[in-house]
Amino acid sequence: MTHRICRRGFLGLLGVAVLASEPAVLAHHSTAMFDMKKTVKVQGTVESFEWTNPHTWIWLNVPNGSNATSRWGIEGMSPNYLSRTGWTHGTLKAGDKITVDVHPLRDGRTGGFCVSVTLPDGKVLRNLPEAPSP
Amino acid sequence: MRSAWAVLLISAMASGTSLAADPPSNNVGSPGDSWRSIARLPDWSGVWELDWRSSFTGAALVDKKLPQLTPRYAASFAKYQAAQTRGEEEQTEQANCVPPGMPGIMTQPYPIEFLFTPGKVTIAIEAYSQMRRVFTDGRTHPADPDPTFAGHSVGHWEGDTLVVDTVGVLPGTSLAPGIQHSSQLRIEERIRRISDDTLQIHTTFRDPEALAEPWQVVRTYVRHRDWDIKEYVCTQNNRDSADSQGRAGINIER
Numbered sequence: 001m002t003h004r005i006c007r008r009g010f011l012g013l014l015g016v017a018v019l020a021s022e023p024a025v026l027a028h029h030s031t032a033m034f035d036m037k038k039t040v041k042v043q044g045t046v047e048s049f050e051w052t053n054p055h056t057w058i059w060l061n062v063p064n065g066s067n068a069t070s071r072w073g074i075e076g077m078s079p080n081y082l083s084r085t086g087w088t089h090g091t092l093k094a095g096d097k098i099t100v101d102v103h104p105l106r107d108g109r110t111g112g113f114c115v116s117v118t119l120p121d122g123k124v125l126r127n128l129p130e131a132p133s134p
Numbered sequence: 135m136r137s138a139w140a141v142l143l144i145s146a147m148a149s150g151t152s153l154a155a156d157p158p159s160n161n162v163g164s165p166g167d168s169w170r171s172i173a174r175l176p177d178w179s180g181v182w183e184l185d186w187r188s189s190f191t192g193a194a195l196v197d198k199k200l201p202q203l204t205p206r207y208a209a210s211f212a213k214y215q216a217a218q219t220r221g222e223e224e225q226t227e228q229a230n231c232v233p234p235g236m237p238g239i240m241t242q243p244y245p246i247e248f249l250f251t252p253g254k255v256t257i258a259i260e261a262y263s264q265m266r267r268v269f270t271d272g273r274t275h276p277a278d279p280d281p282t283f284a285g286h287s288v289g290h291w292e293g294d295t296l297v298v299d300t301v302g303v304l305p306g307t308s309l310a311p312g313i314q315h316s317s318q319l320r321i322e323e324r325i326r327r328i329s330d331d332t333l334q335i336h337t338t339f340r341d342p343e344a345l346a347e348p349w350q351v352v353r354t355y356v357r358h359r360d361w362d363i364k365e366y367v368c369t370q371n372n373r374d375s376a377d378s379q380g381r382a383g384i385n386i387e388r
Contacts, residue, residue: 052371073386
């Protein structure tokens with residue numbers, strides 16, 4: 001079956017009721033590895049944008065303060081979902097300078113799940129859908 | 135106009151043109167058994183997306199009733215819940231691109247589409263590029279069906295309601311997270327449109343080994359006339375994983 005955003009929280013609050021009738025947000029994996037309560041802003045240059053299933057990926061080179069960059073791997077919603085909200089395979093290109101709001105990995109590696117992307121002109125592209133109201 | 139081909143297919147069926155010649159004797163056949171009689175079936179064209187609200191926090195439960203598990207399956211569910219407190223069972227084999235099978239494949243956050251051909255309703259499911267075949271030609275289930283993700287489905291029309299009976303679902307698919315079933319599982323789905331663009335599926339699960347009594351859920355789906363089913367090849371670039379204890383992994387190496 002599928003998984004929920006903020007699964008741990010829902011489980012704690014609602015237990016079996018949710019298990020019996022979960023809403024589906026991410027089709028294919030849980031959000032367990034991400035800190036869904038935390039959002040960090042990551043600013044950098046797009047190395048590549050992978051328009052692939054089951055998830056899109058933004059590979060972002062982020063200055064790390066010592067004249068070098070760290071590469072962030074940022075998982076996003078699928079092309080199937082995103083194409084229905086206006087994204088295309090050409091929405092991001094190598095060399096684009098963007099800011100990404102990310103739910104970071106819990107284990108401290110430079111990766112996370114994409115919440116939204118802010119383009120240089122200030123335009124914000126939502127990636128992760130808002131959790132529906134019960 | 136993305137769903138134009140589906141509309142064309144159905145209107146071609148409706149007009150009874152030369153896609154296939156109806157046998158002369160089927161004027162009194164069962165609904166959907168010939169191209170001509172498909173014209174009398176309800177219009178389910180376009181694609182249908184699960185209405186999340188109908189699936190949220192108990193909303194889908196009939197009479198708010200949770201599945202009543204037999205002692206053995208209740209113990210197995212308790213074990214699953216205990217494993218979750220240890221950080222296991224965080225995710226399923228879906229993270230490794232194994233499709234959920236029935237019934238989970240019907241509640242994915244991706245649309246489904248119904249295709250009518252004589253004697254068969256095919257349900258095309260975007261998630262994991264799955265397909266269900268519901269035989270409406272009067273056949274019965276095999277005596278001992280091979281277990282499969284989708285199971286073996288037969289159906290018939292009661293007015294505008296398609297009634298689907300499914301058996302032979304692979305043990306290992308779950309009724310809900312952590313809730314297993316036996317090879318005795320039987321799923322009845324009553325599918326009908328309750329407004330122009332709303333489809334309702336009332337599902338009853340019967341499993342004398344796993345369920346102390348039948349368990350029912352009702353969910354609704356919203357029509358998108360201008361969507362198409364898109365490709366979904368899960369192994370294209372899957373960086374997520376579940377280990378044998380269901381612990382989540384993610385690969386961010388390049």
